[in-house]
Amino acid sequence: MNARALLFIFTLVLCHGTRAEAGVMDRLRGLLSFGGGKSKTEEPKKIMPRIRVGTFSGGTGASAQQALRQELLDSREFFVAGADEKADYQVEGTSSGGRVTGKLRDGKGKDLFQRSYAAPGLDENLKALTDDVIYTITGRPGLATSRIVFVSNVSGKRQIYVCDAEGGEVHQVTHDKHAAVSPSLSPDSSMIAFTSYRTGFPIIRLLDLNVGWERGVTDTPGSSFGSAFSPDGTHLAAVMSFIGNPEIFVSDLNTNTAACVSDSVGAPSSPSWHPDGRQIVFSSDDGDGPKLYIVEVPQKEGAASRLFRWRTGYHFCTDPEWSPDGRQIAFTTRTSGEWTVAIKSYPNGGVQVVQAGGAEHPSWSPNGHFITYVQHGELFVHDLRSGNRRSILRGYGHISEPRWMR
């Protein structure tokens, strides 16, 4: 199979001053807790960094100290030490009127950071501080402020919504005439790319959640869908069919140029980027069921690249998504006639079935410890370390296509 690339310039940009739903950028409340009945102060078996929550002075200082301790416990990233216990890190600060200033020090008293948080609510500020503490110590993003974007028909039409990691703070972000589907959040969570049917045809649009405007990315003939932001947020991979075949294209959002990176004779879908931004995994059905393929993204025009099938051992594989560390790929397959979410190590390794019985469309949490998926229209979060899972959103219409902030 000869790979091919097409680079061209196309004028796609349409700007519309559509307002986003107010409150979308509100900091989200809540964090996953899969304690399983264990005491949260119980010493974990795995060695975790020990952190102590020191004094927070000011009018809301006592509340801030207590709430921050709970946030850090719920994160399951640390052993939260008591006031008299030894700790590797200490976080302390001030809080007045809901505003928070937090300072993180290591065990030797060296300042690691000091930041102020001035969002409208104390909870929002503490979640932001929690995520900063987690990222500084572990190098992994926290989930306190992360969000999940999904599609629901609860309004009577398929529209796009966001919620926090425990299914709270649900906001509708699109109000398209016919439907809005296939959403993807940018890495900094400031934009959503989605497929809109507002013209009667599927086109890809960008919604900026900070300022509320929308613009078109594609308005090409045929269909456009399956958008996925590159890890640096500058490119968008998506399926477009205007050349007479559905193919995977990579669009540069700054220059509005696009390159065709696939070589399909069938039906490609669901591109997902490796975290290094140099490879894309996608599903393609060449007539015998969808399989997974990997393509290298050419780093310059005319560069040689590889396009190859990545075997999972299953005949029907869709919705692949690379883990945040690039070592695994989650995908939807079919076992015993029902949709199943599975994970396979990349490039080699065994397959782990995460959830059978109708589970589909997996998406990784930013820290790689959890996967969200839908099962019979409900939204689930699955802890890959403990194997525990829970429904975080049910009775909200039929939910599909969840994507966790990357």
Added chain:
Amino acid sequence: MNAAPPMMNRNAAILSSTLLSCLMTSCGSMKMPAFFRNPSSEAVVYALGPRDGFSSPLNGSLKPACPALVFDHADFQLTAAHQQALNGLAQEMLKNKKARLLIAGYTVPNLPPDHARSLSERRALAVRQRLIELGLDAANVQTVGFGNDFSPSGPSSDVVVIYRQN
């Protein structure tokens, strides 16, 4: 178990916006460059022309040009029955060179949504390709893949519906 990935030379053809413009506006009689084509097939793939003036079934009632073409689950190959129906439609359409068609693909509801969109678009493109081979002007035939985002009227949802355009 994993396939040894063969190294391939990607002869990336760099096309200017001018060429793109050609593709988008005058593809009716234009053969696609060799690298567009499936090397295992001699079929010429015709790019889609501008969609200006085409109406979507989502925006109003459109009249089907022929009975819906029913596909087997997850298949996009044209069957003998499809070919027969398309032959009849092409004979009728060739009497009016200006007649335009919108080919809309649909799938059953229980497929993964993104795969369903691609499969339905692939089905629509397969029908379009056949109609062009039968003599219809490529510029007058558009496609859209609705996947399972919308359902067509009729008993089966695994279909391609060919809508007449006014």
